[in-house]
Amino acid sequence: QERHSEVEQPTTSATENVVMQPFVIGVAGGAASGKTTVCDMIIQQLHDQRVVLVNQDSFYHNLTPEELARVHEYNFDHPDAFDTEQLLASMDKLRNGQAVDIPNYDFKSYKNNVFPPRRVNPSDVIILEGILIFHDPRVRELMNMKIFVDTDADVRLARRIRRDTVEKNRDIGTVLDQYSKFVKPAFDDFILPTKKYADIIIPRGGDNHVAIDLIVQHIRTKLGQHDLCKIYPNLYVIQSTFQI
Numbered sequence: 001q002e003r004h005s006e007v008e009q010p011t012t013s014a015t016e017n018v019v020m021q022p023f024v025i026g027v028a029g030g031a032a033s034g035k036t037t038v039c040d041m042i043i044q045q046l047h048d049q050r051v052v053l054v055n056q057d058s059f060y061h062n063l064t065p066e067e068l069a070r071v072h073e074y075n076f077d078h079p080d081a082f083d084t085e086q087l088l089a090s091m092d093k094l095r096n097g098q099a100v101d102i103p104n105y106d107f108k109s110y111k112n113n114v115f116p117p118r119r120v121n122p123s124d125v126i127i128l129e130g131i132l133i134f135h136d137p138r139v140r141e142l143m144n145m146k147i148f149v150d151t152d153a154d155v156r157l158a159r160r161i162r163r164d165t166v167e168k169n170r171d172i173g174t175v176l177d178q179y180s181k182f183v184k185p186a187f188d189d190f191i192l193p194t195k196k197y198a199d200i201i202i203p204r205g206g207d208n209h210v211a212i213d214l215i216v217q218h219i220r221t222k223l224g225q226h227d228l229c230k231i232y233p234n235l236y237v238i239q240s241t242f243q244i
């Protein structure tokens, strides 16, 4: 629709019509697969660009007092655990050049909106990271590039045990119960089926330097085209018809 109006309304100056949208990258994969590590490595390599990371964890629903009282029965790995409408609203603002306040999630208290929220400014690159970030088609449609971090289940479990016992102060029995009751079934039912949407599947996560270098190279190429469009706005119409 927008493309049509750009072409059909030549009376308006070309520069006024150009809305430079950020390059959106989705990074999905099982819990503790190395998603955050991969994102951090991409961000490090793109240090000269405006890049922002948005975590799906920030959009966990707050629990009701009843759910909090029986938190071990709550499924944090189900798509319904996330407030996807709020994520979409935040992305809409960012894509339209507005800053947003994104809630901070506290894994220890299970609470969102931990004060102060994180102020996220519009950027050239937005990385959306989370276990179920490819689940909702409306979120997938925002993405210019989709990456799935593919790490063996035993490696993910080993990392999770270490992380949850050390960083989240949970006991190993609770971690293993949650894994067999919710984490593994949700991976099989909801996360793994979204691998087919990925443009790139990275085995070994952050250890895969070749994959990360190639991804960064591709992003730089796309950002270069972006810059070219700022100088020659009419190119935008041509560029937007190309898929990555």
Ligand code: ADP
Pocket: 029, 030, 031, 032, 033, 034, 035, 036, 037, 038, 159, 160, 163, 204, 205, 206, 207
């Ligand atoms: P995710 O974001 O998918 O949950 P993280 O990147 O946070 O995964 O990694 C989960 C845990 O595993 C963290 O404690 C991290 O330090 C560790 N980790 C990640 N990648 C590696 C790796 N390649 N080798 C060893 N440990 C890793």
Ligand code: C5P
Pocket: 030, 031, 032, 033, 035, 057, 060, 076, 077, 106, 107, 108, 110, 130, 131, 183
């Ligand atoms: O960072 P990562 O992708 O690993 O985060 C997702 C994981 O966090 C899920 O597997 C979910 O079970 C876990 N989680 C948790 N406790 C919460 C919220 C999420 O263990 N309060």
